[in-house]
Amino acid sequence: MANQYITADEHLPETVADETVTHLQIRDPETKEIFEARVHVARESDRLDDPEPLSVVRGPHENTTEQWYVEFVDEAVETERLERLADEQRERSNVVNTRSDDLTVLLRYLVETGRYESTSAAVRAILFEHLADRDPAVLEAYDEIRTAYDADPLREALADAKHSNAGSDDEPAVVVTEQETETDRSGAR
Numbered sequence: 001m002a003n004q005y006i007t008a009d010e011h012l013p014e015t016v017a018d019e020t021v022t023h024l025q026i027r028d029p030e031t032k033e034i035f036e037a038r039v040h041v042a043r044e045s046d047r048l049d050d051p052e053p054l055s056v057v058r059g060p061h062e063n064t065t066e067q068w069y070v071e072f073v074d075e076a077v078e079t080e081r082l083e084r085l086a087d088e089q090r091e092r093s094n095v096v097n098t099r100s101d102d103l104t105v106l107l108r109y110l111v112e113t114g115r116y117e118s119t120s121a122a123v124r125a126i127l128f129e130h131l132a133d134r135d136p137a138v139l140e141a142y143d144e145i146r147t148a149y150d151a152d153p154l155r156e157a158l159a160d161a162k163h164s165n166a167g168s169d170d171e172p173a174v175v176v177t178e179q180e181t182e183t184d185r186s187g188a189r
Contacts, residue, residue: 009058040071
């Protein structure tokens with residue numbers, strides 16, 4: 001196993017065809033660093049253009065080894081566009097929930113390369129995907145809370161009253177602010 005990338009069998013996708021693209025947790029043979037990378041994996045070296053040996057270990061003590069091959073996938077990055085966005089960011093607002101110039105540049109890059117329609121859409125999609133993968137219970141709980149809020153008859157009645165009173169010239173419009181209608185979890189105002 002010397003001078004070979006190493007991964008555990010459990011990190012490979014369940015179904016591996018002749019060549020599969022996946023994110024894989026790998027240990028570097030020289031630095032011994034464990035990292036994740038986007039790679040092609042194959043059981044035979046001739047299936048890949050630039051194969052590197054990959055030892056796949058399995059078993060309770062990881063004492064069984066199978067020889068595979070890995071090829072790192074480099075995605076083309078439009079560095080000029082990314083640099084331009086970074087330069088423009090120095091003159092722009094950095095208001096993205098985290099107030100981060102770096103995050104704003106990366107989100108704008110994703111939008112300009114057509115991966116998302118807007119930075120807001122990118123933030124929402126990325127966060128929701130991350131939560132769905134890492135913490136689906138949070139999304140489920142939020143969905144229940146949101147559904148309960150949307151079905152709140154008091155909130156609906158106040159909203160209906162606001163809309164019906166706002167259009168009448170005979171009576172003054174009743175303005176209900178969100179702060180006035182919000183309730184805490186105990187039901188108190």
